[in-house]
Amino acid sequence: MAVSRRTMMLAGGAVIAGGAAIPATRHLSWGARDFTRPGYDPDYPEAPAGEESWMNWSGVERATPQAMRLPASEDELRQLIAGTNGRVRPCGSGHSFSGLVPSEGMMVDVSRLAGLQSLDAGTGLATFGAGTRLFQMATELANAGRALPNLPDVDVQTLAGSFSTATHGTGETLTALHDHIEAFRIVTANGGILDVTRGSHPDLFAAGRVSLGALGVMTQYTLRTVAMFNLRRKVWVERIETLMEQAEALASQHRNFEFYYFPHTGMAAGISHDLHEGPVTGKGESEDDSTLEDLKALRDSMGWSPWLRRKIIGAALPRGVVEDVSDSSYKLLATTRPIKFNEMEYHLPRANGLKGLREVIARLEKRKDVFFPMEVRFIAPDDAWLSPFNDGPRMSIAIHAAVDEPYDYFFSDIEPIHRANGGRPHWGKHHSLGKDELTALYPKFGDFLALRRELDPAGKFLNPHLAHLFGEDFDD
Structure with missing residues (x-):
């Protein structure tokens, strides 16, 4: 089995699972909207009262808006917004996990304002x-x-x-x-x-x-x-402790560096991208989906014994470089994600990042049901008011749960660790913070709220989630 970017294959995973493979079709459905098809141009009908008409990618956020609009031009959009006194929320691909989009008023899909x-x-x-x-x-x-x-x-x-x-x-x-x-x-x-x-x-x-x-x-x-530029990607398998010890140096050494930890294995995957001159090899077919199915099957069959699970998977995984390819930057940096999941991602100050990561790993591994890889990335600072990175460089830690499995432990077990380490949540992913916590985290949060009220005094663009974030009343 060849190794793809982002997940390590289990060399013996299919054997360990005893051939009891999980049917891929259970996870591969993207629902009614095919976001990956070029030229996708949905035609939304008005939503009859009480009927579901919108949901996000993972299915956790849903809405029954009074109307779903798909304006073909900026002028049509302008007229829609000017012509309603009710609530309006823009929507796009639906790939956020938080409640930013759902509205019982009008939802406006901007997909046709493209190109x-x-x-x-x-x-x-x-x-x-x-x-x-x-x-x-x-x-x-x-x-x-x-x-x-x-x-x-x-x-x-x-x-x-x-x-x-x-x-x-x-x-x-x-x-x-x-x-x-x-x-x-x-x-x-x-x-x-x-x-x-x-x-x-x-x-x-x-x-x-x-x-x-x-x-x-x-x-x-x-x-x-x-x-336009080309990149060379290397993927290698390493013990998680070794990779964490090297993480700061690797982040400085490579143009792009990230790593993934596989819970209950003690093993991780390092992934680097660096500028590449000369001919490119192209990338192979991704095997991420089958890898996740193997990880889940191993969890299902060996979850009763984390020690045995770690021993078996540790022996099955290869060591060293398992992928070395080159291609155009946009072909290597992004991948298709057909398997659905829910996600929490927090951005920790670099000084607290590895400490927080160790605490998250220790807490996650108290749960026998966890199998989805954790993702760790590094981001440079900028100056946008609500950017999680506006006060310095940060380390991003993302955890995932299969879409059909509980994820309440994100909030009870993991979020307190991130908050104790100065973490800021990804705005589009699961978190529980409200106005008081966000005001403490973002020096310009009050200025943002004042500007929002100036531009939208009636709260036309609010929904329940935003009202919670901003400490606003919401009476719809």
Whole structure:
């Protein structure tokens, strides 16, 4: 079995599982919306009262809006927003796990406001519709010989959704995606349109790059791009303690570095990407899905004995470099994620990162049911008001649970560890924080709330989750 990026294969996993493979189809369904198909263009009907019409990727967030709209133009969007006195929430690919999107009012899908609108060959500035998905943006930039400096490991999100939640990749010198924004265009609560740059609207620019969709609906972004480049990826298997001891040095040594820990194994996968010159090998087929099925099967058959589980899987895993490939940056940095899950991700100050990680591992391994790999990444700072990275470099720790399994322990067992270590939650993933905690974490949180009230005094863009975050009343 070849090894793919992000998960190590269990060399003996299928044998250990005794052939009792979990049917892949249970996990492979993406539901009704195929976010990975180029040109996907859904046609939402109005939602009859009481009927489900929207849910997020994992299915944990659902809504029955009064109307689901898919405007074909900015002007149509402007008229929709100006013409309603009710609540409005923008939506994109539905890949957030938190409750940012659901609304019982009007939900506006920005998917048709997509594509490359202009590219300045001299400056490298590229303007895209806000509903453009990351994979579409990366492909269109590559066709023009351009790229973003970095990408996250999932690329089905819209630009608006990924920027508004501070989505990021990994690399200690590389910032989150929103830091590449040079300008944006936004429709406000009264139907007005603002063109925003750092110079024209400095506060709105600082707040709007990570806006949670609370300031208005984005229609386009102008991004700084770089010349297209190739990367070489190496994946290797190492003891988790050894990898943690080397983590800081590896993060400094490689352009992109991340690692994954496999609970109850004592083993981890290191993944590096570095600039590559010359011919490329291309990447092979991903085997992540079958790997996760093997890990789950091993949990199901050996979960009663964590010691035996660790011994068997430790013996089965290979050692050293298990993948060495090269390709265009956008083809290596992002991967397809068909297996559904729920996720909590916190960003810890680098000084507390490894301490927090050890505490999380120790706490997780008190549970026999955990099998999903943990993900650890490194992010450089920026200056957006609600960016989790606006006070210095941070280490990101993400934990996952299969979509059909409980994840309440995220909040009871793991979130307190992150909070004790100064962690800030990913805005698009599970967390329980509200206004008081967020005000303590973000020096500009009060300024953001004041600007939100100025732009949207009636709370048109609020929903219950945002009202909780902002400490606002919500009476719908």
